[in-house]
Amino acid sequence: MTTEPPLLLALDFTGTFAFALNGALTAVRAARLDIVGVVALGMITALGGGILRDVLIDSVPPAAFRDWRYLALALGGGLVAFALSQWLDRLEMPINVLDAIGLSTFAVIGASKALGAGLGIGPAIILGAITGVGGGTIRDTLIRRIPSVLQSDLYAIPALLGAAVTVGTIHAGVHGLPAALVAVATCFTVRMLGVHFGLQAPSPPGGRH
Template identity: 45%
Template sequence: MLLTALELLGLVAFAASGALAAVRARLDVFGVVVVGLTTALGGGIIRDVLLGIHPPTTLRNWPYLAVCAATALVVFAFHPQVAKLRRAVLLADAIGLGVFATAGTTIALASGATVYAACLIGMTTGIGGGVARDLLLREIPLVLRKEIYAMAALAGAALVGVGHALLLPPGPVTVVAAAVVVAIRMLALWRRWNAPVARGSGDG
């Protein structure tokens, strides 16, 4: 129940971030909806393809699609106001990252993946939608350029893996791990933490 609520929040957050980026790229309303949907659903589709779940779960649950499409339409209609909510969007994006990375790991473990593979698949679930968004909009994926992002997803996935190895119940572990991801992201944004760049790498 708590997990479903968190997952919906994550979907809405990712759909909003994709739609906002698409509005900025001057796409039409359908393009905005498609990029919003791709951002929200992309990570889960990649997860299901890697795990061999056919057809992908998100393509079988129409409420997910409806929620994401409605979110994108709201962003399209009210984008100046939404853009002002930058902090709220960043928080929601962090929640989405945390939920998808940790729930992805839990789902992979339940599908019989090893702890090691499950952590990688979980991290991919968390960052996949954003990478798809940036590829569609012809940008170098933000997760490769910005504050500790994929590292936060990997930390959450690893926590779920540790909990699994210790035989802890997966539900609470997922919630705690997701909260850790959100905390890392918020701290990274607040403190402007960044991983180091190679010195003298120039313009190549």
Template identity: 55%
Template sequence: MDVPQGFDPTLILVLNLAGTFVFGLSGGLAAVRANLDLFGVVVLAAVVGLAGGITRDVLIGTQPATFRDWRYLAAAAAAGMVCFFAGRRLDRAERGIMVFDALGLGLFAVTGATKALQFGLGPVQAILLGAITGVGGGMLRDVLLRQIPTVLREGLYAIPALLGATVLVVAQRAGSTNPLFPILGAVGCIVVRLSGLKYGINVPTPPGDRPDRKP
């Protein structure tokens, strides 16, 4: 399954588990803010933490890693417990949700692209699948809590995910197995996303009047 000259599998596993945990935090905090009970918090943390990777594996056509390695479930459930007990102490849950979401976005974009390359997908498809992996969890979180997904509302969301996956794919295609590149891809994505959040940078909206714009 593993390509001979891929990136260090342990590094990818660690990035994947870290991504599951931070996406779990993002889902758990959103559940706390929505006043869900203990199980709602843990379930939403698990759904958000695991959804991206499950989607990635189903699209690649392999059995989801979640069902073969208990550590993914443990990471997501642990994130839910942390949110349940500590969530209300966070002054600004809203900000926490978005920051953890940004971290997960970068980590999953990189690991999603890596796995796609391992399974023989082309570079463009690997970049796309990396972005889907990064975007999937947050999209499901927003749909389940009845909000329009962030990926549709904010320009600098899908773009950094594509960027992070691209760094990884270009490095791999150039034959590098330097662990710097997965980390660089993830950090690059996270920095761009957080900058967009902090400074409210957005991509253009359609030209013309917007009669029904709500301010």
């Protein structure tokens, strides 16, 4: 069981469910899958980033296997997506909002756990971002898509920002829930601005594509 403050834990649970839902829906749309595939890809989307982080900071077995609530929420999100995929396709914006909550919370908790494991500033920021984007990256690779985080939208950049604010506040001696919520809000705001205005990260110069 984790020792996060209740509000952060609630956000973490929300994010886990939302990632599983959204991950499974993406899988249903992109590939011909059976129930095992849909649910497995939902769970991988929800839990993969945190598992990668835990393996890399030597916190194994990963939290996803130690606290049954993460596994249950991920399984639930995948099953709901399998059963209701046609209906959920109409709910793009609410799902985007939930997904952004997941991205923000995962990045902040990931960076904080990496610092707690004794890692430096740079690795902690990277591990925060990996916690946020790792699950979707594994999912995209498994369904043979170039991970969307590598090619479009502001997705990795808000995660890096949220992780950087986390690392900055903790290094400034500001611990606890308020600092974490500022970091979550930073990532969430930048991500939603990106969705709303269709912002893109810069592409390589020269118009080679």
